Amino acid sequence: MIRSVPTAATTCCHCLAGTGMLLLALTAPLAVAQEKNSGGIYSCVDSKGRRLTSDRPIVDCLDREQKELGASGTVRRVVPPSYTAEERARLEEQRRAEELERSRIAEERRRERALLIRYPNQAMHDKERAEALKQIDEVIEAVKKRVTELGRQRQEIDQELEFYQGDPKKAPPWLQRKLEDNAQQVQVQNRFLSDQNLEKQRINARFDEELAKLRTLWVKR
Secondary structure, X not given: OOOOOOOHHHHHXXXXXXXXXXXXXXXXXXXXXXXXXXXXXXXXXOOOOOEEEEOOOOHHHOOOOEEEEOOOOXXXXXXXXXXXXXXXXXHHHHHHHHHHHHHHHHHHHHHHHHHHHHOOOHHHHHHHHHHHHHHHHHHHHHHHHHHHHHHXXXXXXXXXXXXXXXXXXXOOHHHHHHHHHHHHHHHHHHHHHHHHHHXXXXXXXXXXXXXXXXXXHHHHO
């Protein structure tokens, strides 16, 4: 039986092959370990619609799912919300309150800017107050004139009632209606006069409040 005698070249090839397999066996577990130990990238969309990424769980997304991505960008796992339903509801309520407060502050700033544009100084503010009060005073004056006229009409009615011993029940229907109409008109005018006086107070109160705010804003300019 003829046996082949290994040559030096053949022996060298076998050695290299064995060495390669040994290296593969040694490095494979290390590669797996590195893959497991390498930190992932966390990604989420927060309550404001922002896309956030981090090398650790994202605090702004603890109330929602977060994706942990591998180095290749594939999704390793989905991290569920860290809060309970009650905690998420409480957090959402807090965020709504904060959003409302931000909106209130923004609206207040807008009103302040509008006030400064409308009233750059106190002279302009005083002028507009005087004009607003003047309009109310003109209405009040007209109402007072109407009340005076109704008083004069009542005197005429009373003179006519003298023929019936001052007793409206003995007067004819047309005179009774005239008396009732006069009384109703007086009541209407008095209520209107009272309303105008209240409106005058409201106008002064509004301008007083504006003036206090404007004095602060004028100083800050």
